[in-house]
Amino acid sequence: MSDQEKPLSEEQLRERVAEILRRIRHERDQWDGGVDELKALFTGPMEGAARHLVEEAARREKLELQWKLEEMLEATAPPPPPQAKKPEPEPEPEPEADDEPEDEDPSGRVVAPLRPEDLVPIYEDPRGLLIHRHRIDGRWILTQVNPMSGQPQSMELSDAQKTQVQDELKGSPYWVEEPAGGGSTILS
Structure with missing residues (x-):
């Protein structure tokens, strides 16, 4: 990717993803190199757009290539954002079993x-x-x-x-x- 700079716009990014996939689609021995090129697009400010474009394009590929792309997407997925730890609700005390009547009927009994x-x-x-x-x-x-x-x-x-x-x-x-x-x- 030395002769081509990283795409600056989403349209350029879309063209770059399509060009990489077009080049490797029918050449199984080129898949690893193409996947590495696609991974390189996942750095920088356009990471989210690049991931979305690759996910979208992967759906239209042959099943084996689609799997390879999905594996790469899963492997490079950003970690989920840390969630604020919710305090666990205190367990309610269980009512003690006794022979006393507990509920009231609508009639009042x-x-x-x-x-x-x-x-x-x-x-x-x-x-x-x-x-x-x-x-x-x-x-x-x-x-x-x-x-x-x-x-x-x-x-x-x-x-x-x-x-x-x-x-x-x-x-x-x-x-x-x-x-x-x-x-x-x-x-x-």
Whole structure:
């Protein structure tokens, strides 16, 4: 590159990149020398423009030459700017597990967390319908298989739904805990 000075404008830079690639494109034994010439363009004030032009031109080359150019671009890539170290947020203390009710229902009543050990089975139909009563607050949880996904789905039953389920399933042999006298003990 002694007979040609470094390009001063982006247009001259573009022409220089194109000329180097044109010269080495079909001469595999010239690739290393051409890559070195392209690397030399990455110094000085036009480094960013030169990198961009080589990246752009590499996309239009034969795959093997494209790989060679990409390797050179990766090897000569400037280091990423140092990022300000963000202070790590302090971990929130985990709430202690206890048998106390934690959440509040929109109706204002206190709702205990739903944990498997607090669920008492009251109805088990082998076809996939399960009803559990929460040991602490008496809520009913109905679980059934979703026919679309095959996965179990659970939902909490309101008082009206509890009564409806009791009426519909009255006399069923699958009650584990029998609803006594209209179900007043189970509903509460």
